[in-house]
Amino acid sequence: MTVITFTSDFGLRDTTVARVKARFMRRVKDPLMVDVSHLVEPHNITEAAFMLRRVYQDFPPGTIHCVFVGAGTQENKEYICLKANGHYFLGVNNGILTSVLNGAKITGARVLDIRGVDTTDEKDLFAAAAGHLSVQGKLEVLGPPLKSVKRIKENAPAISDYAVRGHVIYIDHFGTCVTNISKELFNSQLKGRRASVEVARNRSIKTIFDHIAEVPQGDIAALWDQHGMLCIAVGKSGGDHIKGSNELLGMKIHDWVRIDFV
Numbered sequence: 001m002t003v004i005t006f007t008s009d010f011g012l013r014d015t016t017v018a019r020v021k022a023r024f025m026r027r028v029k030d031p032l033m034v035d036v037s038h039l040v041e042p043h044n045i046t047e048a049a050f051m052l053r054r055v056y057q058d059f060p061p062g063t064i065h066c067v068f069v070g071a072g073t074q075e076n077k078e079y080i081c082l083k084a085n086g087h088y089f090l091g092v093n094n095g096i097l098t099s100v101l102n103g104a105k106i107t108g109a110r111v112l113d114i115r116g117v118d119t120t121d122e123k124d125l126f127a128a129a130a131g132h133l134s135v136q137g138k139l140e141v142l143g144p145p146l147k148s149v150k151r152i153k154e155n156a157p158a159i160s161d162y163a164v165r166g167h168v169i170y171i172d173h174f175g176t177c178v179t180n181i182s183k184e185l186f187n188s189q190l191k192g193r194r195a196s197v198e199v200a201r202n203r204s205i206k207t208i209f210d211h212i213a214e215v216p217q218g219d220i221a222a223l224w225d226q227h228g229m230l231c232i233a234v235g236k237s238g239g240d241h242i243k244g245s246n247e248l249l250g251m252k253i254h255d256w257v258r259i260d261f262v
Contacts, residue, residue, distance in 0.1 A: 002134035003032045003059055007052050008068035009040040020068070023123050027131035034059075045070045046152060049099035050170050054227060056100065061086030064130045068122065070094045079125055081133075081142050082149070083108035088133050090126045095152035106149070113143035157181050164189055165258045166230070168251055175244010176225075176233040179257045183228040186259060193261040197222040199232055200249045200256075218242050220249065232257065 004024060010016040017038050024031055036055060040048045048069035056065055070092045078093040084104040090112070091097045098106075113119055117128045129142050157166035157180055166181035186195070186208075197205040208230070209215055209223040215235030225231050232245040245251060 001030050001032050002028055002130070003034065003063040004028065004130055005034045005036050005052075005056070005059065005063060005065045006038070006068070007036040007040065007048050007066070008038045009042045009044070009048070010038045010068065012038055020123050020127075023127040024130060027127040028134045031130075031134070036065075040069050043070065045094060045096040046099065046154070047170060049096050049152070053100045053102065056087060056089075057085065059087070062088075064088045064090065064133055065100075066126045066130070067091035067096055067100070068126075070096055077120070077122075079112040079119065079122055080146055080149075081108070081110045081112055081129055081139065082106050082146075083139055088139075090129055092122075093146070093150050095150045098149050099152045099154065102154075108139045109146035109149060110139055111143040111146050155180070157185060159185075159189065162262070163258055163260050165256060167257060168232075168253055168255045171244070171246050171251075171253065174233070174236065175246040175248075176231050177245050177251050177255075177257070178225065179230045179232070181230040181257065181259065183224045183230070186230070189259075189261065191261070196260050196262075197230070197232070198258040198260055200251055203249060205232075212236075220245055230257065230259070 170178040205222045215221040
């Protein structure tokens with residue numbers, strides 16, 4: 001059985017996801033198809049990369065990850081396959097896959113050019129590539145070597161003597177705002193000092209929790225998520241509806257978040 005994941009901005013209202021999976025069912029024997037998300041903001045390759053980067057290593061080696069964000073019939077688009085950490089990644093050469101694999105060693109890179117398959121039809125092209133890889137087919141058969149891999153320019157946190165300034169890069173289903181400030185970076189700058197997290201509406205947060213369960217219900221708090229990234233969240237319990245930090249503070253993607261050291 002071959003595990004295949006899908007990440008797209010197709011949404012769930014239309015028939016696109018079903019049509020894509022039908023293509024794969026014709027090409028791959030007994031596929032196990034897993035949806036990472038089909039609710040990526042339309043054309044937002046940074047968000048798609050963020051989602052897949054957080055989950056792909058939970059899957060077994062040999063998994064084939066298909067990313068349709070930034071794809072579509074259009075001239076001069078280059079569809080590629082990258083191999084890293086024993087996984088295969090199919091997508092457009094627009095920087096999305098290198099963002100997913102940030103820090104990973106890429107051990108194979110091919111342009112998808114499969115005999116008998118329309119190279120502008122990403123759905124059939126990805127399905128054909130997955131079918132070949134699912135039977136332990138060689139990566140080299142999928143097409144010629146990729147000459148250059150495009151990369152997304154991603155903004156890193158700004159560091160000064162007394163602060164680290166980052167921004168919101170993702171907002172989850174609960175309205176939790178995930179930033180690009182890592183716990184590793186925080187610890188390297190703390191140097192025995194006290195820290196506070198500063199966010200919109202002059203809100204200053206003095207404590208950074210390690211688990212959302214520690215946050216009192218309805219309180220706005222800073223915490224480290226399971227990936228070691230700073231988040232602004234709201235404590236929830238008891239099943240009552242509580243707005244997320246994005247609504248309570250009016251926070252959006254790209255909004256600033258700062259840690260001050262004193």
